[in-house]
Amino acid sequence: MGNVIGIGASPKRKEDQRFLTGRGNYVSDIKRPGMTAGVFVRSPHGHAILRGIDKAAALASPGIIAVLTGEDVAADKLGSLPCGWGISDAKGVPMKEPPFPMLAQGKVRFVGDMVAFVIAETPEQADAAAELLTIDYEVLPSVVGVLEAVRPGAPQLFDDVPNNICCDWELGDKAAVETAFRKAAHVAKLSLVNNRLIGNPMEPRAAIAEYEPGTDRFTLWTTSQFPHVVRFLMGALVLNIPQHKLRVVAPDVGGGFGVKQFHYGEEAVITWAAKRVKRPIKWVASRSEGYVSDRHGRDHVTEAELALDEHGKFLAFRVNTLANMGGYLSTFGPNIPTNLYGPLLGGVYTTPAIYCNVKVVFTNTVPVDAYRGAGRPEATFVLERIVDVAASEMGIDRVEIRRRNMIPKEAYPYQTPVLVQYDSGDPMGCLDGALVAADVKGFGIRKAASASKGKFRGLGYSTYVEACGLAPSRFAGRLGARGGLYESATVRVHPTGQVTVMIGTHNHGQGHETTFAQIVSEKLGVSFENVDIVFGDTDRVQFGMGTYGSRSLVVGGAALSKATDKVIAKGKKIAAHLLEAAEVDIQFEAGNFSVAGTDRIKSFEDIAGAAYVPHNYPLEVLEPGLEEQAYYDPVNFTYPGGCHIAEVEVDPETGTVTLVNYTAVDDVGTVINPMIVEGQLHGGIVQGVGQALFENAVYDEGSGQLLSGSLMDYCMPRADHMPMMKISTHSTLCTHTPMGVKGCGEVGTIGSPAAVINAVVDALSHLGVTHVDMPATPNRIWRLLQNASLPVAAE
């Protein structure tokens, strides 16, 4: 039976060998015979009428092959880039859904909007030809902020979208909330901005498309988290390519974080163009190009109010948010600030009444969509910040007010007033664990030590829950999903007993090749080395919805578990025949089929061999072969959560915030590979710390120019920004997933921003500071201190 490495072990990753030795296979590494180069010409204006494009000089330049524009797209009657979610307002009126042409037609709506695709023999020639296009723009004023976009007289992006409002969405019992506010002993109020972010996977987006006239087949290699979904959206809805004539391959992908879980116009244009020029075309984005075309994240402006009784018990929570959608609706765009935001506003608390209104707003900016956490970090930030504000105003300790309102472990399953029902959890247990792990008792001594150096030290808490494992299709369908959110897996047992798994999720750093192999190794009793995981190719994998929303292990792993169970069930039938026993008497344990209570036994390899060499085999009742497939659609979301505690030191001389300690105790359900889970938490937390302290995508109002347009202007977390984090788990098991798993990909990013900002506010609270918007940059803190210190000095 060999080297079984199962659930709970931390084998070294199968995928590492190729990455460590420079043998990864990313899209930009691929070359095809006769390959040409494509470059996209993008709008330099935030908002303009596109009067015309003169291609003549470009078409005469050396090496040129073709120049395609929106007119060509219109002439070929191609579809608009589809939105995967259709939300509605309280009266059931559907959102405004203006077309999103893959190359601009008539108007451009953000800096980076694509106006032409230039194909030449080499990238240099394509660049040179692109420079020769004469594009006639009539520049219009841009509007980039949500507050500005909904004001009367604001520039209008679409003729039929008044006030730029895509949808005026709401959730919860408004009347019950109003009643509760009237009875409240205290109302805490908070206005905040959730800063706009750029996902920044280290591999820029890229694509190669090829058309084979002999078979009328297309192949698209793309940096995608969900190749099957790209095949469906692009083939069925944009380009009218039958699914069986379109292969989409997402090979090694250098990070995603949501940025690569959309169907992008570049994919459609390059695939369409490959047939027109009858040659393979390659496009690789530069980082700066990514900044004006990768979908951005977050960008909310929010007013929140929390009603409490005299003991600090939460009575009701009311949230009004303006959410930026950018210039068009991206694949999941309108779903993120609504369905993935409002239902999380209950947090880990027993708040009985919640109302949330979100106005989803178009602006002259890159379309906004999911970025790691997607809606849930925004909800957690609002809630965990206002809990601190309420505690401070009412003179209640921040831990104590959380305890008074937390859902007790015994109360699960817990139905919130905002749709979701948590199946399991123990927020108090996570909090207790984190208080010890973070040595909160010793904080006073550390604060005094900082003070002696002239520094302000602060501690911040975030006790949070999220909803992931996207998603139960029936539930999602009611909320406006236009597709299913199940996952599929095929387990192929070879005649020699080795196993190949084909799965519809996509591995781009999460370690699926290792984790999924552990599940198979444990369940089938085969060697870890004898299991390979195949993903990312629609010609090799049956189907799948891909990787996002912390769904791969939760939904994909469940499909894999189910398919593996089917293999065992078939193996038992074969074993019953070979061992001349009744099927019910066959046991499968540690890789062997045996007759209960006897020493008659057949190994897994024996059974696999018999399945493919069926000389002695129940052919009358059973097909040969040992390969099973399963689809799994979850019955609920999963609800990981936990407690994060951040400790910061602020230098009042410079305004610099230094994160000095970070502790997380998370409930992610069953842990398959502790090493990988810890790595996911590390990365997620630092992305949240990035949002809290460094990252900010800034546009210039009026011109619509992206001011933070490169890594020189957009501050990414670096190694020296972080202390060693203390990570541990306090798990309760998910009650409805086969292995009790909950998912861990996004928890770090969801829990951390509030913990960090709560710590910064705590450090400055003695100066009367009650809120700090993200990112808490030295500049912002220094200005705050200049303003804050005046009244303090005057006292």
Added chain:
Amino acid sequence: MQISFTLNGRPTTVDVEPATLVTELLREQLNLTGTHIGCDTSQCGACVVHLNGLPVKSCTLLAPALDGATLLTIEGLQGAPGSNQMHPMQEAFREHHGLQCGFCTPGMLMTAVALATGKPDLTEAEVRHGLEGNICRCTGYQNIVVSVMAGAAAMNAAKGE
């Protein structure tokens, strides 16, 4: 123009356009795609290689600068020559889960090897400071820092034998 240099231990002569970047030469002309391009402002460090033993960002180096030089890329990084084993730093990254998506990894390794050469007792602060020019979006750096410290110890122990 023609340039000659030592690439991963082998004498190499190529014809290049003078304006060719080393990243382009490696990736497009020599099919060594382990050196990655993650940005256009020399910020990310995915393209770090060793030029005459020192780490450089190959995205800002013109190919003619290689003439007569010695270049080591991720494809040439290995354990004892001819051993077919990985370099102790590569082993350390695997052992301590110092990589996730793998895209920053080649540059991270090349920087780490340079950082650790002759320094068995690198401190955490030195490692964090030394990795300032390499961005990783996946790992939160923690396991990279652990890997580099372990790799430094292993590299220098191996040398001491």
